[in-house]
Amino acid sequence: MSELDLENLISEIKTYQPLADTSVVEKAYHFAKSAHAGQKRLSGEPYFIHPLATARNLVELKLDPTTIAAGFLHDVVEDTYTTIEQIQKEFGKEIALLVEGVTNVGKIKLRGNREEIFLENLRKLFLVMAKDLRVVFIKLSDRLHNVETLKYVPEQKRKRIAQETLEIYAPLAERLGMGDLKGKLEDLSFPFVYPDEYKWVLEVSEKRYEETDRQLKRARGMLINELREANISAEVHGRKKHLYSLYRKLLLKDRQIDLVYDLVALRVLVNTVAECYEVLGAIHKKWKPLKGLIKDYISQPKPNGYQSLHTTVFGPEGKIFEVQIRTYEMHNVAEHGAAAHWDYSQRKSVVKNDAALDGDRGVNGASFEWVKKLASWQRMTRDSEEFKNLLKNDFFAGRIYVFSPKGDVYDLPKGATSLDFAFCVHSGLGSSCVGAKVNGRLVSLNTPLENADLVEIIKSKNQSCPKRDWLEIVVTGEAKRKIRSSLKRFENK
């Protein structure tokens, strides 16, 4: 730990923000270093390695000097004699608010009656988050270093931190489209939460990786040649599926690793959207795709902003594997999500317009829809019990993505029905719903939707009040809340 760390950090920031004033980062570095002087981590190392690692993770996310400075300072109020007033005096109100936000989130712990407290804590977390997303970026960067050093933590506490990471922070990173961070958080926590399952997945996957890796190397060589002939300049990498995400998939596939086709995958990076489709064409010319497994997340991005083309093909030796095709820009978004869209000059996340997309949603529009929704839930739900149910049913249950006839993507919990969809689009649409077509076929209103369904709501001009028994059909807290409030309005008339 030396001045060299600071120099490296600053020059790294200059690579993505050449004109940034980094003096605040330097000041925060020195301030935190002296505030934590003499303190040690459980590993025996100087405490300061932790805020330093947190700041590094924020630089990895390409965040602005203000956020990085707050990263350096994130533990000084909690763990030293420094007060928040001092931070405000030295660094200004903005940084003080960020440090205070992270300190408050840090007090949130899973204890006692688990579920009850867990949900209440989530509520607090979201309250802080809706105020400033940068608090979450700092908290996630902080948590990453904490799970990287989990082995030094006493066993009892270790499991709690790992579990909290799997249950709260990794899903949060995923919902913010931060794929890289999510994968790291999960894989580092996995062995501490499910030690036996971890050993099992490691064992079944290791043998397969070797074999599949060899075949993939061959496929990669063939694909590079093919693309060269087609005159497309591209980078082709192999990517290994993260262990925890493999574990989740194995649970869905009766624990049969033969049924997991994306254990390893090829990832093709190109410059333009047009080239993505050219690459897809070149691949299908060479290898036959499996039916139903071509996914176009470029024209239909996932709600968290993820874009790519996916296809699963019969490759050399008839071996089935997945190929993911995206631009460098999409790759950056897939790895860093909301952080990639953070515009520090506007102090908010911005939706970039991508000329390749129709409409005005932009690359990452949908994911911020979600953050906005979160904030509005908090305003509308004064009752914390109701808010907890919203979170429990809507945030953490497995998700499905469905389409409106216009092609907009909606993100719903598993088990959601056409009625949930209708109320998610608009209260008025929900209230006047008399039927639904899913993929062109009429279905009853209580039929659960499936991933990628196209849902069309049939409405009637003569109906403007929801039916009371719909409360039994819908599963989302949002639909329940909207139905109840319409019913109440009609009863009062």
Ligand code: MN
């Ligand atoms: Mn910390």
